[in-house]
Amino acid sequence: MPSNPPVDLAPVPHPLWEAVIPAGTHWSGVLRRGIALRIIDLEGGANLSALFYRDDNPLERYNMADTLKAQHTAHLTRGCVLYSDMGHVLASLTADTLGWHDAFGGVGDAKLFERKYGAARYQQHRNAMIRNGRDSLLVELAKYGLGARDLVANINFFSKLAPGDDGSLTFVEGHSRAGDAFDLRFEMNTLAAFSTAPHPLDPAAAYQPKPVRLIAYRAYASDANVPSDDPCRARCAENERGFVNTERLFV
Template sequence: MSTQIPVDLAPIPHVAWETVIPAGTHWSGVLRRGMALRAVDSEGGANLAAVFHRHDEPLERYNMADTLKAQHTAHLTRGHVLYSDMGRVLASITADTLGWHDPLGGVGDAQLFASKYGVARYQQHRNAMIRNGRDSLLLELAKHGLGARDLVANINFFSKLAIGEDGALSFVAGHSPAGAAFDLRFEMDTLVAFSTAPHPLNPSSEYEPKPVKLIAYRAYATDACVPADDFCRSACPENERGFVNTDRLFV
């Protein structure tokens, strides 16, 4: 399979593996420290819901509140890192063609999807069934011995929300064009679960999920540390402390 690289992302010197998460489906896997994923919105309009857990100690997991308040932001892009609830860095966004990914919108459940799109079950519709994001993430977590209590706040990559004067959140349509991509570098051995179900605030009444391509590569050696002048590490003092906490697990 050929690897399509957007012109404003650095070429990948050696691809470890690549796969496509089909539209409206789900995927999970373990990304080791020093590995990176390039996620590509192949057709435009994708939503990639994601949750993150430390692989060897899954009680440690992505913490949305700490991630946002430590970096003084309400969206995610290049230079931001994903904090665990132990103050360590699970992953870093090292490249991004969009400049905005949604950490606030949550994930749609069966009731929401049924009210918006109707019901299409596997028995009648096979691969054209309607899958909601919450159940998709739970199915992937179950493969690794985790359950509903482990489903923490998720990130919606490729999606953007706007805030109205009344404080209400609204979905920004057309945010992610075909070929949009970001690179996520893993600083810990991390279990990742993804769903390509539509964003829960997408107002469209048509169920139109999109596929996402994943390209894995090695960013640095497992026994190495991210240098002090790394863009993500040096973005703010909080990130430097987060990387120090993380390095102590491995050095």
């Protein structure tokens, strides 16, 4: 499946705040409707595992199957939106230098990471400990009263899995370079949880997570609607219906 060609991103207009998620750590926060994040791979080779929930009702959350089938795609890039399991648009990918983000690969757990990288626990290694993606996301979800039963299929931004003729998925090394970035615009008040642990299919023998930078800015006023000619809204008829369903929540 071809990916969109990479494009340069416009400068961030009037940043509201910035943060760096260090390599192999995790972050969470609530992004309000109309806020966007510029997310940047600082060193190259980053993986950002992400989960999304409706802030005022986290029983509604990102749905991988609906997101892909509604937009007739098997990967995410600019023009795609992230659907909840209630048919609302949580967020939109409005810009992207990579052209492909993995929606299938999942996250690694403690057993997988120990088998791949060995053991490096906090008691001996402090901040150099090995953190796996699943436990990192659970740490963040626990801050909001969520737990293992709330884990759903995640997105792995900056990563690409190439499909084989036999249905296999192969991790594409070197897909994301230093400075690669994308913009994620939030269409609902959304709880986001991120982990910078390596992708579970990354073949590297050494544990080498990478940091990412977040830059928040206002894309539109929270009481406004995305225009009809917006590329994410206009991508397909399903997205138009998704935006209408979402806007009705804020009337």
